[in-house]
Amino acid sequence: MAANAVSLSISSSVASSKSLHSLQAQARFLIPPPTISFPKSSSLSSSTTVSISRSRVRAGPSQLVNEPANAMATPPTIVEVDLGSRSYPIYIGAGLLDQSHLLQRHVHGKKVLVVTNERVAPLYLDKTVHALTIGNPNVTVESVILPDGEKYKDMDTLMKVFDKAIESRLDRRSTFVALGGGVIGDMCGYAAASYLRGVNFIQIPTTVMAQVDSSVGGKTGINHRLGKNLIGAFYQPQCVLVDTDTLNTLPDREMASGLAEVIKYGLIRDADFFEWQEKNIEALLARDPAALAYAIKRSCENKADVVSQDEKESGLRATLNLGHTFGHAIETGFGYGEWLHGEAVAAGTVMAVDMSHRLGWIDDSIVERVNNILKRAKLPTTPPESMTVSMFKSIMAVDKKVADGLLRLILLKGPLGNCVFTGDYDREALDATLRAFSKS
Ligand SMILES: NC(=O)c1ccc[n+]([C@@H]2O[C@H](COP(=O)([O-])OP(=O)(O)OC[C@H]3O[C@@H](n4cnc5c(N)ncnc54)[C@H](O)[C@@H]3O)[C@@H](O)[C@H]2O)c1
Ligand SMILES: [Zn+2]
Numbered sequence: 001m002a003a004n005a006v007s008l009s010i011s012s013s014v015a016s017s018k019s020l021h022s023l024q025a026q027a028r029f030l031i032p033p034p035t036i037s038f039p040k041s042s043s044l045s046s047s048t049t050v051s052i053s054r055s056r057v058r059a060g061p062s063q064l065v066n067e068p069a070n071a072m073a074t075p076p077t078i079v080e081v082d083l084g085s086r087s088y089p090i091y092i093g094a095g096l097l098d099q100s101h102l103l104q105r106h107v108h109g110k111k112v113l114v115v116t117n118e119r120v121a122p123l124y125l126d127k128t129v130h131a132l133t134i135g136n137p138n139v140t141v142e143s144v145i146l147p148d149g150e151k152y153k154d155m156d157t158l159m160k161v162f163d164k165a166i167e168s169r170l171d172r173r174s175t176f177v178a179l180g181g182g183v184i185g186d187m188c189g190y191a192a193a194s195y196l197r198g199v200n201f202i203q204i205p206t207t208v209m210a211q212v213d214s215s216v217g218g219k220t221g222i223n224h225r226l227g228k229n230l231i232g233a234f235y236q237p238q239c240v241l242v243d244t245d246t247l248n249t250l251p252d253r254e255m256a257s258g259l260a261e262v263i264k265y266g267l268i269r270d271a272d273f274f275e276w277q278e279k280n281i282e283a284l285l286a287r288d289p290a291a292l293a294y295a296i297k298r299s300c301e302n303k304a305d306v307v308s309q310d311e312k313e314s315g316l317r318a319t320l321n322l323g324h325t326f327g328h329a330i331e332t333g334f335g336y337g338e339w340l341h342g343e344a345v346a347a348g349t350v351m352a353v354d355m356s357h358r359l360g361w362i363d364d365s366i367v368e369r370v371n372n373i374l375k376r377a378k379l380p381t382t383p384p385e386s387m388t389v390s391m392f393k394s395i396m397a398v399d400k401k402v403a404d405g406l407l408r409l410i411l412l413k414g415p416l417g418n419c420v421f422t423g424d425y426d427r428e429a430l431d432a433t434l435r436a437f438s439k440s
Contacts, residue, residue, distance in 0.1 A: 079300045082308040086236045096243040100131040106238040108200040109173030114143040115188035116179040121145045142168045153183045161191040175200040181207035182214035189220030193235035203237045206246040208258020212299035215240045217307040256378045257342030265302040268319045271417030281376045318421045322410045323349030329395040346379035355433040361413040387438045
């Protein structure tokens with residue numbers, strides 16, 4: 001069933017494209033548009049051979065003939081993102097950067113540009129270049145090492161990728177490889193979408209955030225000083241390679257940040273997964289390999305299922321933004337990079353849940369369970385003290401989910417695992433939530 005069960009006419013609430021200026025000028029919190037309800041997805045089983053309606057898990061591919069034998073290699077779990085001719089696999093497993101055939105089969109042309117940053121390059125660039133070139137002498141690999149951090153997810157840094165690509169004479173048959181977290185993935189993807197009007201693109205995500213969310217689904221882009229991710233393109237990769245071993249070097253704070261997105265999937269569409277997380281959150285923080293592999297797989301299945309039904313975010317895909325409207329306001333208001341994305345999303349999720357509760361849409365126990373799991377994950381449950389009601393309102397007014405000047409939000413409604421994407425809510429509940437969580 002999954003979201004095939006979504007019975008609605010989404011077209012009536014598709015965001016119209018307004019200029020930033022007119023959005024700012026016209027943003028209001030008044031007239032309710034239609035509500036889109038998203039019943040709980042019941043199709044995801046908890047077994048490792050889960051098969052869901054539109055995203056499939058299949059057995060790993062056999063090795064290429066010229067691949068050096070790796071006796072220890074375990075075939076990856078594969079989650080398929082089903083988008084017709086633009087479908088692609090997500091390979092998930094430990095040690096996948098040592099299984100060079102997985103990457104090489106998705107490289108087009110003879111030139112590859114690896115886009116990474118100063119933090120990740122010393123850790124994984126050599127290994128990635130090796131995986132791309134071993135037994136493959138025809139391929140030349142260039143790399144560009146960008147400064148590290150959300151504050152560099154901008155036009156100036158993007159230009160460094162184009163500079164390198166042009167200097168290296170990369171042609172239309174080249175492949176761009178994103179090696180890093182969500183910042184690198186989003187920037188490299190956008191560069192691949194626009195370089196020569198589009199070249200081949202591979203994602204090698206190395207943070208939890210990127211492995212469970214940002215590398216899947218084709219949203220790419222950069223920030224503008226007036227708002228996050230306002231400039232970008234939908235551009236799908238050829239494959240996503242998730243080597244869970246890369247998480248061994250990830251700082252604890254980044255681990256926790258990524259878990260905010262894992263928790264999100266449970267809340268919006270997968271109550272069984274949320275219950276599993278309640279039992280396993282400490283194991284995830286402790287980087288238990290089996291727990292991590294399961295959480296990544298299940299998260300990718302949820303994301304792939306949503307994306308395959310609503311690639312360009314007409315409705316269903318917007319539900320992946322639970323907590324993000326409040327969270328983006330925190331990231332923008334507080335300054336990019338001060339709070340991690342997942343930390344801002346965690347506080348934003350608590351605010352969205354508080355508002356859902358004020359509206360009478362969910363019961364007390366959900367509020368309590370959300371607060372508990374986020375605290376156990378060592379994530380914030382309130383915004384920074386410097387955030388004011390007017391900061392929230394002015395930043396939320398330029399959110400991409402504003403349509404015709406009306407702010408639509410993802411709110412929980414009904415039993416755990418159900419949400420709505422709607423502008424049809426009592427404005428007083430939003431104001432009350434903003435007042436409860438920030439200074440006036
Ligand atoms: N495209 C999407 O659908 C989507 C979804 C969610 C988030 N995002 C974007 O993703 C970004 C956040 O991603 P993120 O949380 O991965 O942040 P990030 O890319 O900044 O990575 C976090 C930090 O970890 C470092 N790092 C990465 N891999 C490492 C490793 N294996 N070992 C040690 N350090 C490592 C990075 O260099 C960085 O310092 C935001 O810009 C957000 O907007 C995009
Ligand atoms: Zn997010």
